[in-house]
Amino acid sequence: MIKKISKSKKPIKAEKKSKGFKIDYSPSLEGTSIVTIKPRNELFIGGKFVAPKSNKYFDTVNPATGEKISELALANKDDVDSAVKAARHAYNGEWGKMSGKDRGRLLFRVARILQERAREFAVLETLDGGKPIKESRDVDVPLAAQHFFYHAGWADKLDYLAPNKKVSPVGVCGQIIPWNFPLLMAAWKLAPALACGNTVVLKPAETTSLTALLLADVFNEAGFPAGVVNIITGAGETGAALVNHPDVNKIAFTGSTDVGKLIAKSIAHSNKKLSLELGGKSANIIFADAAIDQAIEGVVNGIYFNQGHVCCAGSRLLVEESIVDEVVKKLQRRLDMIRVGNPLDKNTDLGAINSLEQLNKIKELVDLGKKEGGDFYQSSSPLPKKGYYFAPCMFSNVTSAHTLNRIEIFGPVLTIQTFRTPDEAITKANDSRYGLAAGIWSEKGSKNLKIAGALKAGVVWVNTYNKFDAASPFGGFAESGWGREGGRHGLFSYLKID
Amino acid sequence: MTSGLNVLKTIKLYMNGEFVRGESGKYSTMKYYNSDKHYAHITLGSRKDFRGAVESSHAAQPGWSGKTAYNRGQILYRMAEMMEGKRAEIISVLKDANGLSEKEANAEVDGAIDSFVYYAGFSDKYTSLVDNINPINGPFHNFTSSEAMGVTVLVCEKKLNLGRLAAQMSAIICGGNSCITLLSENYWSVVASLGEVFATSDLPKGTINILATTNNELLEWFAGHMEVKAVSFQDQDEAAIYKVKEWGIDNMKRIILPRKDTLCLEMISDYLEFKTSWHPIGF
Structure with a gap:
């Protein structure tokens, strides 16, 4: 809480x-020795950390000091294409054939590993994004773990969502998240998408990518098949390449209303599904x-x-x-x-x-x-x-x-x-x-x-404010977005119902 | 002594509970099916008529969505009753203007009545199926409840199917929305009859407005209108869907696309917003 x-x-x-x-x-002061920050971070594609085809990297800084703490790979169009291909391969392969029960088992593991490595994630989140350690420690990381735990349990119960209907995953999801709750937003996006059987290409915000990349490590530890989760770093152009990639079936975006509208416009002439959590x-x-x-x-x-x-x-x-x-x-x-x-x-x-x-x-x-x-x-x-x-x-x-x-x-x-x-x-x-x-x-x-x-x-x-929970749907009316995240209602963003 | 001449019906728009001629004076001429014989003049809605419909629809919103679910159900059922009462008239219209056989026309009316009854029986049940009390990790009573999106524009499909049309209109208003229905050419013959069904069903004025339009003429205006919260686009024209999606972005309209099955829970939940409230529990 x-x-x-x-x-x-x-x-x-x-x-x-x-x-x-x-x-x-x-x-x-909270000690930082629990975290090892690599001087250079690669892209996470097909279960491996790989150098970007762009050969370009950019700096990420600690806003508390203004000093550079690491370098991030800049994913270009070709890198995005590789990530989407890896996601499609996983969707058509092992992941697509996996039972809901087994998908749930893997997601439960993620929740547990996050709890085990909680302090490491909290410190990294604070170093990378500038939020007080007591918030990353007591809010962001525990809620992220809860999100995976909550959605893990849904993976083999999706048929209860729409009686008399057939529910199925959407396919390859492109997910773009903001810098204010980097790990938590990654959890909000990944957990329901994976529980519903989709594969994902996730792009964290360019100023706060480190905890998402550490999460990649967690997915490997948990034993996820290669390509189910791909994490690419970069700024607006990388995001645009993901949004406009023809083999992406769904885009989920959290960020400003202005950017949300640009995304909606750029894929209006397609049949891509879109959920938006905006301003x-x-x-x-x-x-x-x-x-x-x-x-x-x-x-x-x-x-x-x-x-x-x-x-x-x-x-x-x-x-x-x-x-x-x-x-x-x-x-x-x-x-x-x-x-x-x-x-x-x-x-x-x-x-x-x-x-x-x-x-x-x-x-x-x-x-x-x-x-x-x-x-x-x-x-x-x-x-x-x-x-x-x-x-x-x-x-x-x-x-x-x-x-x-x-x-x-x-x-x-x-x-x-x-x-x-x-x-x-x-x-x-x-x-x-x-x-x-x-x-x-x-x-x-x-x-x-x-x-x-x-x-x-x-x-x-x-008589309260700013409370969040994995079981509580979140999302807005009007220009604050389309769809909900969390709870039973959040799952519909990642499912086809026929 | 009778004159032997029928009194022909003037087909007008159904707006704000009244039958009105469009402000533009635009009309189209309908012929008997496969004939040159004059059937009727159909009043066509203009951009200004559409704006008027939005005003009326917006004004109707609080009253309609504020009615109890039981009351909304009874009004939907009343529509089925009124439709049944107009069966002979509608069958005759569908035969004369649309060229349907007696059997086909009957099936159309049956379809519409089935839809009205189906949703009449759903208005006080769907919240039990889509709303939720959420099990929060803390001392809070947390629940998600549905509510109407607001003014919704329904663009009918091109092919005549009264059952599907009635289902779409019913599903939209079942959840408390008001509905501006834009009817394309194949439906023009039934504009008057449908309006009369709604006008005599105790439906508050403005909850349903009906405009006859030519092919996608009003597309840009309804998709761009800032008071329209949702568009149900049942026309299968892909290029038009893309345009509506694009023009609707300004106020982040909810664009709802056709479902195969029109008698189902999802038809209602497509037109609902969900609000989650948190209340602390304690002394």
Whole structure:
């Protein structure tokens, strides 16, 4: 489960300054010796690590320091073709003939190996992506393992999904995942696809490929036939080559709505199946009858978890007008207690921004927000001198038309609006092109059910936020995507039903 | 003393619960099957008519999706009753304008009635089959419930098949969606009769709108309309499907393609959104 980032057992010595607090605590660094990072990483095709036909490599950096940690192979069109051929060969061969029971057995092994190597994966995830170790350790890796365990059990029970119908795999799946939850997104994509009997070519994000490549090692350890899972690294061009490859039957993409639309457009003239998990601008609504302190923690977890690099982040806070002063004051106080710093430090609440490019984007948008108006408040937490960091911030007193209320920032930036009636809260919450998630904070059960029913969002958290589970379907309405991931509903993205 | 002259029926669009002439004044002339004899003028829907249909369909959404499943089922059943009452009329139309034999025309009506009844009996059951309580690894009541996508455009197939058409319309509204139906040439003869079935079934106005159109004339407009949430494209024209998919991307429309079996659960779930809610359990 998600650990609330506010609940540290360590005492915080705080010294009041003119603006916020200075946080003084002893570092508690996680060791990195458990991980061996190869200086150069190859492509994983047909069960082996192979050099790219492109002969090109690119650097991957640790965003906490800005320093290069390894090189990744750049897959070109020919490499993508080799990966798809390997996947097709496996699909037509051993994997395609394997029983659901045996597919499940292999997936169970993956779950177990991930649990056994959990710390290694957590440290690598933090080194490669900049997220706090306590999140990669307590959220990303355990949930990834759960995903494989959950889907392993489905592999021999697919006939229960559609009584009176024939269910069969789609074929070769091309899967493209983002940089915010690299291992977890790989698990979200691979586990259901494999449980349903498909083979896969997976492309992790160019800034965070290392845990996916380590996962390749796990698939080999588990004894998967060669070519069932292929992992290719590269940026947009590699992804485009995969999307447009004629022998791919299905594309699954998680990322921005803009890129999702480009993918949808590029394969509109084909019969490829497509599932998309795209952006969001999710509303988190606090009513006056909420347990306010609990709600404040939920808001903090909603927007500052994983540096705000969360598609379902509760980035638009809607507060009932009568309590807005109290909520803003408490949030400001809480903002100053968020510890920004070395992601390997177990005390760190907010780690490094994933890349320089993303850091610059956040800075630009915050500058734009300041120009457009609203009351800006930013944590006074000191930032490390090296690496990519951004102190958590919020804009209160903004309108629905404010740019920061319309577009996805993917950073630790919260906006705050008010409402007077439940109807106004619903209207404002639904006033978005997205429909991924929403939060409701109220102690009145009947009201929660009514509001949850009226919100146009695929996931609604009531008196909680940012909770995930392999058994819980995830995905959005409207421009937040097509299809669901996780749970019974997620399986339909990887099956043909005749 | 009777005049001996029949009163001919003017075939109009069925929009917002009313029978209307299109705003453009466009029409097409229908002849008796295999004959030059005038049968009727058919009002053709324009782009503006389509926009009007979307408004009406959008306005109908909360009321229709807010009805109880039992109530929606009864209204769907009422459609079967009304269709049965119009059997003789529809058979006569299908014989005169479409050239069907008595037996074939009867089979068409039977097919439509079967479809209405099938989905009338499904409205208060499908959620039991597609919704879910999810076993979460923690103290949460977590459930996935289905809801309507919203305004849905149904583009009928070219070949006349009233059973399939009724199944598609029924499946769409069974789940609480509103349905704008675009009927191509082979269905023009039954536009009026179908409209009358829906107009007398206690179906709230705007839940179903029917526009007669020429071949794919409105394609770009419905695929690009930002208030249309889903398109059921039953025409097998591959080039047209690709275009609809492309034009629908702006608001990420759900594009639903034909199923072989039109009487099945998947026909309903094709037109549903799924929402998962988390509620903590504790004191």
